Amino acid sequence: MARTRHETRTAAGAGALLAFVLGLAGGVAAEETAADQSEKEIEKYRAMINDPMANPAFLNVDRGEILWKTARGSKNASLETCDLGEGAGKLESAYAKLPRYFKDADKVLDLEQRLLWCMDKIQGADLKEILSRKFSGPGKVSDMEDLVAYIANKSSGMKFSAQVGHPKEQQAYAIGEALFYRRSSIEDFSCATCHGDTGKRIRLQALPDFTKPGKDAQDTMGSWPTYRVSQSQMRTMQHRLWDCYRQMRMPAPEYGSEGITALTLYLTKQADGGEITVPSIKR
Amino acid sequence: MKPLSISVVLAALSFPALAADKVAVPPAEVEAVVQAMFKSALEDWKPRVGQDETQRVCTDTRNNPPDAEAAKIKARELASIAYPEDGNVMGDWKKGEKIAQTGTGGQFSDEPGTVNGGNCYACHQMAAAEVSFGTLGPSLLGYGKLKNFQAAENKLALAKIFNAQSVVACSNMPRFGYHKFLSMDQIKDVTAYLMSPDSPVNK
Numbered sequence: 374m375a376r377t378r379h380e381t382r383t384a385a386g387a388g389a390l391l392a393f394v395l396g397l398a399g400g401v402a403a404e405e406t407a408a409d410q411s412e413k414e415i416e417k418y419r420a421m422i423n424d425p426m427a428n429p430a431f432l433n434v435d436r437g438e439i440l441w442k443t444a445r446g447s448k449n450a451s452l453e454t455c456d457l458g459e460g461a462g463k464l465e466s467a468y469a470k471l472p473r474y475f476k477d478a479d480k481v482l483d484l485e486q487r488l489l490w491c492m493d494k495i496q497g498a499d500l501k502e503i504l505s506r507k508f509s510g511p512g513k514v515s516d517m518e519d520l521v522a523y524i525a526n527k528s529s530g531m532k533f534s535a536q537v538g539h540p541k542e543q544q545a546y547a548i549g550e551a552l553f554y555r556r557s558s559i560e561d562f563s564c565a566t567c568h569g570d571t572g573k574r575i576r577l578q579a580l581p582d583f584t585k586p587g588k589d590a591q592d593t594m595g596s597w598p599t600y601r602v603s604q605s606q607m608r609t610m611q612h613r614l615w616d617c618y619r620q621m622r623m624p625a626p627e628y629g630s631e632g633i634t635a636l637t638l639y640l641t642k643q644a645d646g647g648e649i650t651v652p653s654i655k656r
Numbered sequence: 657m658k659p660l661s662i663s664v665v666l667a668a669l670s671f672p673a674l675a676a677d678k679v680a681v682p683p684a685e686v687e688a689v690v691q692a693m694f695k696s697a698l699e700d701w702k703p704r705v706g707q708d709e710t711q712r713v714c715t716d717t718r719n720n721p722p723d724a725e726a727a728k729i730k731a732r733e734l735a736s737i738a739y740p741e742d743g744n745v746m747g748d749w750k751k752g753e754k755i756a757q758t759g760t761g762g763q764f765s766d767e768p769g770t771v772n773g774g775n776c777y778a779c780h781q782m783a784a785a786e787v788s789f790g791t792l793g794p795s796l797l798g799y800g801k802l803k804n805f806q807a808a809e810n811k812l813a814l815a816k817i818f819n820a821q822s823v824v825a826c827s828n829m830p831r832f833g834y835h836k837f838l839s840m841d842q843i844k845d846v847t848a849y850l851m852s853p854d855s856p857v858n859k
Contacts, residue, residue, distance in 0.1 A: 543679040551686045554718050556711040558704040559762055559837050560830035563715065567792070569828075575778045575790040576759075622762040623704060624697035632693030 430522055430600035430607040430652035437523025440516050446496030455491035457484070457524065458536075468528035469649060472545065472638045473536035481545040483634040485611055488520055507628045508615075509606045521598050521609045525651045533594060533649065535642040542638065545631075549639030552632055553583065562621040564636075583643055591647025594640055599653040607652060610637050683716075701764075714826035726825035734822040736834045737815050745814040745847050752849025753856070755842050756782060762837060772837050774817075774846050779829070782849070783856035793829060800851035801858040814847045 444451045457467035458475065472483040478490055492498035509515040537546050556563040567575060568583040581589040598609045614633050618626050626633055694705045710729050713721055721729060739745070758773025760766055776782060779793035803809035816823055818833030832838040838846070849855050 540679070544681060547679045547681045548686055548689055551681060551683075552690070555686070555690070555707075555715050557707050559835040561711060561714075561828075561835075562830070565718070566828045570792075573791050575792065576788050578790075580792075619763050619765055623764075624694045624701045625764050626693045627695060630693045632689045635689065 428600055428652065428654045430598065430654065433519045433522035433598075433600075433607040434526045434652065435523075436514065437519035437521070440520050441523060446492065446498035448495065448497040450496050452488075452491055452495060452520075455488070455495055457487055464524055464527040466528055466531050466534075468525040468651075469531045470534050470536050472542075472634050472641065474539040474541045479541075480631075481539075481541050481634060481638065483610070483629075483637050484521055484524060485517055485609065486629045486634060488517065488524075489629055504628060508608075508612055517611075518598070518607050518609055522607055522652050525598050525649070528649045529651050531649055533591070533641055533644050533647050535638070535645040537638070537642055545635045545638050546642055548632070549635035549637070552636050553639055558622045560622050564617065564621075567617075567620075583640055586643045586645060588647075590640060590643035594644035595647045595649045596651065596653035596655065598651055599655045601655055603656055610640075710821060710826075717826070719826040719828070721825050729825040730822055733819045733825075733831065733834065734815075736831075737818045737822060738833070738840070739811070739814070740840060740844060745810050745844060746852060747841060747844030747846075747848045749845070749848040749852045749855040751842075752845035752847070753783070755838070755846050756849055757786075772842075774832060774838055774842070776846065784859070785856060796850060796857065798858055800853065800855065803851070805851065805853050805858075810847060810851045813851050814843060817843050817846055817850075 441452045454461045456462075456475075456477075457464065458470055458473050459465070459467045468484060471487070472481050474481050475487065475490075480486075482490065489500060489503075492503065493500055503516050506513055506515045507517050509518055536542050553564045553568075556566070563569075565584060567573075567580050570584075571582040571589070573580045573582075581593045583590050583593075594610075597613060598607055600607045611628055611633060614636055615626055615628070618624075690705060694702075697705060707715065710733065713725055713729060717725065755774045756776040758771075759775040759778055761770050761772030776796075777786060777788065778790045781789040781791075781795040781797050782799075784797060799813070800809075803813075817838075819831045820827040820829035821831055830837060833840070833843055850857055852858065
């Protein structure tokens with residue numbers, strides 16, 4: 374019932390937004406440089422970020438809240454006792470400190486992995502079914518994306534506090550850094566090929582530099598999860614890295630794998646101290 | 657020479673401390689994580705997950721191989737280059753333009769049968785009229801003209817496109833011919849786009 378209403382609102386919101394963005398792009402004078410133009414678009418996006426009426430990803434936040442509080446699975450339990458690192462059920466600032474080491478799992482987990490852990494242990498949920506909807510698409514909602522939107526939003530306005538104190542966190546960070554520079558596949562790419570220098574572009578697309586801590590990494594990581602206008606869906610870092618490995622001509626990386634989490638920790642460390650403003654909205 | 661900036665000095669000063677903090681992860685452990693990350697890859701995609709010797713050295717040295725290693729890479733990559741049998745390195749520049757603009761092929765999202773593109777515009781400026789170009793590589797505007805349209809230069813350009821690392825060890829440019837990402841005909845077409853006096857690259 375609630376879901377139908379939400380979906381209608383999503384479609385309407387996205388349509389209005391798209392028209393707005395297209396209108397904006399069309400109205401820009403031709404002599405302006407591409408960089409000016411995209412900078413202006415980014416400014417407009419930023420203005421919309423905090424406006425729940427303009428950013429359809431706030432519907433994911435709403436759905437995520439319902440999912441968090443609803444009893445489900447073979448154990449008919451809600452996720453409200455799930456410990457995301459700050460204590461059972463405590464959501465505020467949890468996202469700002471993920472990925473991190475969890476003693477019960479004896480592993481470093483990102484938010485998605487931790488949610489899957491809680492769904493399994495607390496709810497006895499059907500993970501296969503949930504993962505069959507790991508990324509949303511036309512007519513397909515993703516519980517994972519919705520829950521990430523809800524939980525990440527609880528850290529909005531806070532700053533990243535990357536967790537690299539525990540030996541396993543240090544190890545995950547080092548693996549993430551190694552993965553970032555690792556070249557492979559049929560075009561010899563690594564992440565550093567495209568994100569290894571400041572102020573570079575692919576075609577007209579500006580590329581953030583992740584080789585050093587600071588603004589590029591902060592602006593980037595602080596704006597995920599995000600509503601992708603070009604895809605009409607809300608996306609999380611799992612999807613972003615899946616998409617970059619696609620461009621690297623690699624096979625699809627496993628969702629919730631150790632490697633994705635290691636990369637996410639590496640990127641989060643580069644973004645340490647950066648402000649979180651999510652869900653955001655992007656091209 | 658650029659003046660030494662404060663951040664460079666700071667980085668130099670703070671590096672030893674950072675390095676001491678750093679956990680060293682054995683390469684085998686990183687590779688195990690990589691294998692697990694791509695464990696569902698189809699059989700014919702599996703080879704992409706590993707690394708050849710050049711990729712491994714460039715990874716280990718972060719694309720800054722010591723001179724001796726760089727020389728080895730260039731020699732090895734040079735030996736991989738095949739030239740057209742009839743000696744003609746120039747194809748059809750019009751087809752080459754299309755290849756330079758096409759960024760699809762080889763991705764898990766591509767329809768089967770998608771023809772690979774060179775995607776040169778992702779990284780290079782080429783024809784003056786095309787303003788949507790990336791900056792990961794140097795501008796190639798007027799490249800053939802700069803080389804005085806000499807036949808020997810055409811052959812060097814084909815070699816560069818076939819295997820960029822035969823010239824610059826650990827270049828960020830893909831080794832298009834080595835990986836058979838582009839066919840010999842496609843490489844000839846792109847060479848013509850870059851080098852032909854008729855091509856918009858040289859107008």
